Amino acid sequence: MIGVAVAGAFAAAEEPTWINLSDFKLRLGQDQVLQDLARTELRLARAQLYPKVSVGSDWVVDGKTEYSPDITQIPNSSYATKDPTSIGLEVSWRLFDGLKNLNTINAAQEKVAATVEASLDTKQKLLVERADKMLALNRDRAILASSKRAVVRQQEALNISRQMLIDGLMTQSDVSIAASELENLRALNEQASRQLADSELNFEKFNGFQAPSKLDVAAHKLKLPASATDAADRAMANSPLPKMAAHLQSAADFNVDAARGAFLPTLDLVGKYTRTFDPTPAVKTVNNYALMLRLRLPIFDATLQPNLDKARAEALQKSYDRQDTIRSVTIGARKYFNDYKSLKAQVGRLEARVKEANKAQAAMQEEMKAGLHTVLDLIQTQRNLISAEQSLADARYLRDMSAFNLLGTMGELDDGSVEGGSQRLF
Numbered sequence: 479m480i481g482v483a484v485a486g487a488f489a490a491a492e493e494p495t496w497i498n499l500s501d502f503k504l505r506l507g508q509d510q511v512l513q514d515l516a517r518t519e520l521r522l523a524r525a526q527l528y529p530k531v532s533v534g535s536d537w538v539v540d541g542k543t544e545y546s547p548d549i550t551q552i553p554n555s556s557y558a559t560k561d562p563t564s565i566g567l568e569v570s571w572r573l574f575d576g577l578k579n580l581n582t583i584n585a586a587q588e589k590v591a592a593t594v595e596a597s598l599d600t601k602q603k604l605l606v607e608r609a610d611k612m613l614a615l616n617r618d619r620a621i622l623a624s625s626k627r628a629v630v631r632q633q634e635a636l637n638i639s640r641q642m643l644i645d646g647l648m649t650q651s652d653v654s655i656a657a658s659e660l661e662n663l664r665a666l667n668e669q670a671s672r673q674l675a676d677s678e679l680n681f682e683k684f685n686g687f688q689a690p691s692k693l694d695v696a697a698h699k700l701k702l703p704a705s706a707t708d709a710a711d712r713a714m715a716n717s718p719l720p721k722m723a724a725h726l727q728s729a730a731d732f733n734v735d736a737a738r739g740a741f742l743p744t745l746d747l748v749g750k751y752t753r754t755f756d757p758t759p760a761v762k763t764v765n766n767y768a769l770m771l772r773l774r775l776p777i778f779d780a781t782l783q784p785n786l787d788k789a790r791a792e793a794l795q796k797s798y799d800r801q802d803t804i805r806s807v808t809i810g811a812r813k814y815f816n817d818y819k820s821l822k823a824q825v826g827r828l829e830a831r832v833k834e835a836n837k838a839q840a841a842m843q844e845e846m847k848a849g850l851h852t853v854l855d856l857i858q859t860q861r862n863l864i865s866a867e868q869s870l871a872d873a874r875y876l877r878d879m880s881a882f883n884l885l886g887t888m889g890e891l892d893d894g895s896v897e898g899g900s901q902r903l904f
Contacts, residue, residue, distance in 0.1 A: 500686030502604050509597040516593040520586035526579045529571040536564050566752035570772070576742030581735040588729035595722035598889070602718065606886035610879060611681045612695045617875040618674040624867035625667040631839065631860055632660045638846065639853050652853040659857050663864075700881055701890070706812040709884060713811035717889035720807055723800035730793035737789040740782050743775040807887060814884035821877035828870040835863040 499507065572579070636656040642648035681689045703709040714720060752766040776782065842859040845851045885891045 501684045502608065503686065505600060505604060506597070509593070509600045513590070513593045513597060516586070516590045520583070520590055523579065523583040523586045526572070526582070529569055531567070531569050533567050534565070538563050562754045564752055564754040566750065566766075568751075569749040571747045572744060573747055574743075574745040576739030576744065578736045578739035578742075581732045581739060585729040585732035585736065588725045588732065592722045592725035592729065595718040595725060598718035599722065602886040602889055602891050605891040606882050608684060609695055609882040611677070611684050612689075612693045613875050613878050613882075615674075615677045615681050615689055616693055616695065617871045618670070618677045620871040620874075621868050622667070622670040622674050624864055624871070625663065625670045627867075628860060628864040629660070629663045629667055631843075631863075632656070632663050632857075635843065635846075635853065635856050635860070636660050638843070642847070642849075647849050648853065655857070656853045695878060700885060702818065702881060702884065703811075703815060703888070706815045709811040709815040709888060710808040712890065713807045713888040714804070717807050717887060719803050719889075720800070723796070723803040727793070727796040727800045730789070730796040734786070734789040734793050737782075737786040740779075740785065741776065743773060746772040746774075748772050810887045811884060814880050814887055817880040818877060818884055821873060821880055825870065825873045825877050828866060828873050832863070832866045832870050835859075835866045839863045 636653070639648050639653045639656045643650065643653050678689055703712055748768075748770045750766070750768045750770065754764045754766070755762070839856075839859045839862075842851055842856050846853065846856050882891070
């Protein structure tokens with residue numbers, strides 16, 4: 479029974495613990511683990527500077543001590559003919575290793591700094607993604623609201639056409655067309671509802687809580703650059719990516735120096751104490767004490783040159799990566815700035831289009847009542863209006879996303895960049 483209980487306890491301890499984290503916290507947690515790993519590697523490199531202490535023992539199974547001349551053959555000799563058992567303590571401290579360990583420490587420090595910058599970049603990407611979830615939710619809410627208004631307008635048009643049919647001013651086919659258009663708009667309304675529900679689920683999965691009723695994510699509140707050149711300059715000054723690439727290149731250069739140092743000699747200060755038991759029938763123990771300088775020079779090691787070649791190739795690759803990162807960041811900043819500028823103008827034109835489409839729809843409805851237009855004309859006018867409203871919602875989404883992408887590329891998003899109504903999201 480006790481064995482069963484113990485086995486059950488171990489089985490319960492081995493079961494994984496599932497923690498319900500949002501995507502935002504989960505990815506930040508993964509980056510924190512990478513930072514902890516880099517800091518552990520740095521501790522490991524620094525630990526090489528400390529002395530090493532070891533204790534050991536040799537238990538002889540079989541062996542022989544040979545003397546020249548063979549003093550064991552002297553009459554009445556008490557010298558042992560079998561290797562004795564021994565136990566000992568050794569303290570070693572490396573005084574010089576070709577600066578290999580110092581370069582390894584410097585490389586580890588650069589990697590720690592690189593993981594910090596990588597985490598900052600992840601935070602920027604997460605903030606952009608969170609803004610995307612919020613802006614998509616606002617867009618889908620606007621599209622659904624537009625769809626609902628279109629259903630209401632078409633219901634009014636159908637009621638008007640039925641009344642005009644009674645008055646003899648409308649044909650039965652016109653009424654049927656109006657009824658068909660109403661059903662079509664209702665189907666589009668259901669589609670917009672499903673799309674909004676998906677956006678709400680994506681928001682909740684990413685953030686870990688349900689979306690508030692109002693999300694304030696207007697891009698005009700953000701401090702944007704004045705020009706594409708300003709955007710590129712701010713990106714180079716503030717983006718974590720170029721800094722991370724610089725740290726990784728420095729780490730690779732230090733690794734080259736560490737690999738080159740493996741060709742140099744090493745010098746250790748060694749303190750040693752050994753006790754040997756029962757060396758002869760007359761002597762029970764022998765104690766040996768020694769303080770030594772241990773010099774080692776590699777004469778042949780087939781791994782040294784390949785390790786150096788590998789380190790050099792990796793350093794060259796990191797240099798190319800850094801140049802590519804700088805180009806990507808500056809070009810990306812320019813692109814998002816130009817996108818924002820263009821989309822901002824497009825939003826202004828679409829707002830004017832929606833305003834005129836609203837006027838046209840109201841006028842067309844009155845003119846249809848007067849018999850100046852058919853229901854087909856009214857339907858087309860209302861289609862133009864809903865198309866303009868939904869195009870405006872998409873354009874606002876793209877405009878604001880280009881602004882957040884721009885700030886994320888420049889590394890200037892922070893926890894206060896976006897607010898969700900009365901609930902602070904960061």
